[in-house]
Amino acid sequence: MRAVEEVVEDKADPRPPAPRRTRADLWALLSYGLLAVLVLSRLWRDPSGRVLASNDDDHGFFMFVMAHGERVLFHGDNPLLSDRLNVPDGVNMMANTTVLALSVPFAPITHWLGAGVTLVLLLTLGLAGTATAWYWVLSRHLVTSRFAAWIGGLWCGFCPALVSHANGHVNFVSLFVVPFIVWQVLRLREPGRAVRGGLILGLLIVVQVFINEEILLFTALTLGVFVIAYALMARDRVRHEARALLAGLGVAGLVSVVLLAYPLYFQFTGPGHYQGQPFEPDKYATDFASIFGFARQSLAGNAELTRTMSVSGTEDNVFFGPFGLALVVASAVVLWRRSVAARAATVAAVVLLIVSMGPHLKVFGHNTGLPLPFGLVSHVPIIDLVSVTRFAMVPATIAGVLLALATDRWREFTPRGRRLWQVGLVLALVPLAPKPLPVVDADPLPPFVAEGMWRQYVTSDDRTLVTVPLPEVTTGRAGMRWASLTHLDYRSPRGYFMGPINPPTDITGSWNAPRRFTADLLWRVREYGERPALSESDKARITEDLIFWRAAVVVLVPGSRNEGPLLDTLTAALGEPQSVGGVQLWDMRALQVPPAE
Template sequence: MRRFVPFSGATLAAYVALAVAVFSSAWQHPAGRWVGQDFDPILFIWHLRWVPFAFAHGHDPLISDYLNYPDGFNLMWNTSILLPAFLLSPVTLLLGVVVAYNVLATLALALSAWCAYFALRRYVRPGPAAVGGLLYGFSPFMFAQAQNQPHMTLAVFPPLALLLLDETLVRQRRSPLLVGALIGIAAGFQLVTGEEILAATVLVAAIGIALLALLHRNLIRARTPYALRALGAAFVVALVIGAVPLGVQLFGPQHVAASSGPVQSRGTFILDAAELVVPTRREELTFGAANDVGAKFKGQSEIDGYIGLPLLVLAGFAVVAWRRRPVVQFAAGLAAAVTLLSFGPRLTVAGRTLPLPLPWVIPQRLPFLENILPARLTLFLFLLLALLVAVFVDRSRLPPLAVAATVALALVPLIPDLPFASSASTTPRFFEAGARAVPDGSVALVAPLAGIEGGTTAPMLWQAKADLRFRMPEGYVIHRSGGFTAPQSRLLLFDRIARLGNGERVPPLTGRQRHDIRCTLQRFDVGTVVVGPMRTGRTRTIAFLRQVLGHAPATVGGVAYWPSVLRLSRCT
């Protein structure tokens, strides 16, 4: 134990240092750049600011009308990272929301790797476990998701579930109530961190339990009483922690009806079978022909399943060499099942979908499970591969240098394309200074529109940087309809601004249309209109709003600004 604690601390420090190094393009200017791309991350940046703001001002953190005003939106139906946002509140308030996002993105990889290390310690020595943790926490899956989705890279729950379920189903040495309580606490915390990982873990765990029972049928009777007590305790504790969040999600304001279907279209974000062995633009070691094949993969934002032939060969060797070890049998069987599910409802090879139905056709029709993206199940594949690699390092009779060289040969192809992408936090001075000209808590219409219609999320960043001083009738959120398209996008005001922001030409307004738009402004309680930087159409957008409001805007801090709009836009 005295040697274990220092080694574990050193392992965590090494993982953190590696994550900082990979994300160095953001850490060179941590308040001015964030890790990853420039669309989805702003959603998480907004949530990092919302949670401390909600607690400080007495708002319900699970419901907000600061976006999509006046209807608001249900944060439990959105990737709101409530627990991480709460824990990072001191960083957000002291150093700023962009720094907090970079801390989240960096620690997500390091902590995921560290938890995998702890889980693998149950089966191998510390050194091999550290190698396995490295593979899990810094896998192609993690680097692909780090571009946009920190709720997926903060993947500490799957290895913790592996560790705790091993105790529940196999070892059974500690109190079942204690073990069950720990499972329930972990599941409850995961609920308010990222529901997709929770749902996916439950699915994979159910398959794992069935596989374990199949492999060890003679032990079912002896192990069942303990397991039932532990899992019963886990359910009760998880329900206590998650009762309020789940109640809000299922029955609260702006909840999504079960009949709405999945948020994302089925069959898009799947694992292409060729992706397992074909490197893409996301890897450092790729080439033209491979990139041509990779360009055919569906769901380009979810290309995260590259394993590479060397790692596949190494894992296959471990399975054959130590096939009599129960943990190897289990890892190999579950890895095969997870891979099959990751393919989605139909097998796709190099972009070509074959008429071959696969097991995913079943869970894609079940509540909650239908919103899991099959491609993201490769997270569990990398955890199981990490276990097999750790077994190889731990059990191999090769000289240490030969083992190190073999593992390096398997892992080097997984190095991501460097330098890792980062995005500039470009915010007009008007918002950086707190948007003091906007009445506190009032509604401001900001162009370009934040969301799918406007093709940007930048106004949400500006709102967060202004400490949420104002509400917006727009936002990149999941609406009650179950999609990202806002109901108000059909209204002429929002339709015109979106089209102008996309570079389209629109016909002049008629007198009746101008009247209707003023009524829309009044109906949404818009007190201020602001036009910030836009990729295209800014001049035409300002001209359009000038025609609606009847006078030219003021130019303040890099924005065009109309105050007192409620007085100007009376619908009479």
């Protein structure tokens, strides 16, 4: 294929013997696996008893997602809707990050070893698998040197962006389908591949939807920019190949639409659907200075300095470092005159990097007010569901591909040029080497949960166990963790998930369940230590909320912030608690709850 011939060296160049290439493949896979284990090593020591320090909210959410996958496989639950959280409304799993393509196949591990083990395993496999997938595509189709492919896979799988997202984001480290989607799109231009290639591409798209739709959107936009740039630079070639490409894309589109029609319909119109994000598009945007800086989890990173250039510990999405940036730019320069495809890829990387900076340019956290192109499309449907800074994951990946292609050509360099390239690789990659992700110990499960004492109170599946603090986006994490570690055997109100803020009047996306009197009251008590004087009307509203949540028992999480005021408030509202299995609880089974719908 001509596009491939542009970016690889002459295939007549001598290759090492097949056994040697096989050994190189094995060493590459082993190195990626060991590095991924190193990054998650602290969590591996106690997957169910520790949480990732930089992102315990999403850690808890993805444990819930793993537990949902277990219920789908072992209990026949609806894969698109969970009724185990946010009772009575449930959670639209398609409108959240379902990762059903991962959580369901790994459900046996969740069932036997727990959601914590599945989570750390998928994070580890995500990093290693992404690196391996890029290594495979590069080594089989784009470069002749296994070393060059290894460098490319190493960058694509363990660049600062991927390591940063390993802080709980299973969906953003599991990018191993993406290189095969890209390669299948490129191959569609081959004569006679429209049906077979389109079918394969359509199935890959379906799998990616059930891992991460956001990444699929990034991939589609990137390929769109790439094709436009390529067409402008090689008009004759594109005219010759356009018909085959469009035919293959038509087949892929038909296959994916047929298979995804109902899931996407459910996502955008089903129970719990929402529109937009709970923040403005410029809140989470890439800082220009981050292009030159180091991520907090890189060997040369400094957390205090990185905070001025990054929105959070999970969004260090560029951070090439000065030498890394220089080497990526050098790679683009080396390839620029040799390959139209490399030029188009470079253009796509620059365009997506600019898009990731949001509507206004920020430098070291300062909004310069300089308008950027994203401001023109920030409120376009679908685009308004994206966290803008994540567009920077595209140039981070393209950088790895360019680095592999340029390294593959170093035999063409002069002896001095080869030495300089080797030194550049060391200076670029060593400072970016990932450090183990920090973790903290989670509070141990009280016997009430660990020994199943809760079953004495939640005797019916249509009633719930209400944990206080109530599970919300930044509070009540223990409640979601308890539920996930018990395989969601009991149902819970509220939770951390994406849903409408106040349906049906306002379906703007929110990280919390719609507001209720008791939820707001207990949040203020936890945050500020208030001891409110409850009127009879207040107590009646609390009872009304407990009926709405179908409460069987209310449990105060031991060791909670402002535990004393919380205990006093609940006692004033519900009476004296019982002490059972290491917790204080209030038996609510006497509440007259209407029959479940």
